[in-house]
Amino acid sequence: MAKGRHVNLSGAVMAVEGADAMVFSSDARWEMVDAITRETVTYGTYKYTLGDVLGDLTVKPLTGIPVAFAALYAFWSVFTSFAGALVTDGFMVKFFDGFWLPWMQSVWPDPASWHYFLFVGNPAADTCFEAFGMLTSGLFVSIGVVLPAVFVFYLMMTLLEDSGYLPRLAVLMDSVLHRIGLHGYAIVPIILGLGCNVPAVTATRILETKKQRFIMMTLLALFIPCGAQLGIMMSVLPDLVGIVMLCLIVGFCIFGFILNKVIPGENPEILVDVPPYHWPVKEYVAKKLWNRTMGFLKEAVPFVLFGILVVNLLYLGGVIQGLANLLEPVFVTWFGVPKETVGPLIAAFLRKDLAIAQLSTIPMTTYQMVASVVLVTIYFPCVATFVVMLREGWKELIAAIAVLFVVVFIYGGIIHGIGILLGVA
Amino acid sequence: MQIKLSDLPFGATAIVREIRTSAHNLNCMGLRIGKELKMVTKQPIKGPVVVLIGELEIAMGLETAEQIVVETTGTGA
């Protein structure tokens, strides 16, 4: 190894830092890079391709913003028509409510027993939502409702990721995101978070400062619903999804703005490569889709079943009823939602989709439903997200949870206040 | 004519003359003194600036673009 040797390339000054290796200054390195490329790379005349034209159109605001909205709308329509109407309503509901549930109710012995309550649930239920047993609601929610939704969602996300659209979307979103302590490239964890918050938390590493990562992680845990949750909302509360999303987006912006003011640290500007568009490679798309769907089946399905087990056990032990009575003042007077929502809030720690399914069976006014769905979304990250956040740093996790409780309390109150003002609460 | 990169009009080309902010990250992205670039777009409400440098298309914040001095070489079509 060269020992601290000075090398001079066409007059550039070299900085020698280490004693055991030759170290160049970055200017000298760049000069070498230029010299190497001069010798080895030749650029031919290159014609603009369709991809480049599209690239320009989707990054310029005048055309890019309408395209972004069109993409969003297309995303939504495919999502609702395929997952909601075709698979879930057209097949899964008929199968689960028409055959599976009556069959389970008829063959499982002793409707009054604890095991009937755990596995099949309510013996008088007509739908798999109401039954709330592990093998009825559990399988229906995870496979009948959420699986088709996340499948479509993963497909669309994969196409977004593989085409090269994300960095362009980042450029378009930068003006907004830079004002809440982030920058445009934070769109990557946000989009990933709409699929699942777990990879999104790790993806915050592409942000430059601790401040940005903390804001992003906290906002992810608070305001970004995952694909499974969106899927079940589309299915059980199709009319309310819009207003719930509005509450979440407004909350995202308000609390992002506040966190940006409160948290010390820097918020560097966006600096990112915008890669050329590529046709997504079919085998990559298929592979990714397969991996993500299998991941869902392996991790989410057992969790949904386990979640139902835990909630049912807590009901059997009277814990949930006790908690509901204890928290009644907070829930009823501060948030304006019925005390029965305590059960779903506990389930939400395990699986948010399960919590929404459970909420949908509680009789509530429209306002109460919106408020409780928003609360379920923001109140706490699910256990899987919790674990990855812990991996990124326990201090940040504790701080994030502190912020979370404050935000849930304030925002829940604000929504209630608005509800009162509008005369719906 | 030497102007700030943020003032370069759409489609115009220019050569980078001076980087008044920390240059390392910009250099690593391919934006270096002496390189020719072309303005692709500037986003509204103080949004980022997108430039083309040879094969590279990079987006940077407006404040960064204000710290880069360029010499115009063409106005584009």
Next chain:
Amino acid sequence: MTEGKAEKNIDLPEGGTIVLMLGNPNVGKSALFNRMTGANAVVSNYPGTTVDFMSGTFIESGHIYTIIDVPGTYSLEPRDAAEEVAVRMLRDHPDATVMVVLDATKTDRGLYVALEVMERGMPCIVAVNMMDAAHEKKITVDIAALQRLLGVPVVSTTATSGEGVRNLAEMLRKAQVADIGAIAERLHGEGQARESVRGCDGCGGC
């Protein structure tokens, strides 16, 4: 945040060689990694897809290689936490062979970090990836000349189609330490022959 602890353990088989993949973001490292090891690393078209490392093994001519796919980085001065992972892996595996992956359409940008690695005196091999995209854009990279200048094996690859991947695997055993001084001399020599204005300053290098 995550410094100093390995999130995943890397099993090193007896007598194997560790190969660290390094290069700019979005040059196709994960795609190459998948091709070589049959693994399922996530591949996308945006910089920053890989934010953690992943390892896989393959056997070539009876020799076991453990390849580590790390997040892309523009230089060895990390800008974000993902780049930190890459730099940390390089530090934690000083005996590893480094496979520098370049994007053929953006060679210059990738060479910077390649030189930084070479300065550390680690054995290197260079993969010039995305040859198909370069071909489409009428960019040619003189692989032989690059190999001669750098003094380490240089292989052209297209990870999406698998072209050159086999060759890359075979060439791994020829990876060697680059002599950065010699590179400068070669460049200087060739540069001098072409451009007489670039005079020698009488440095210690030649």
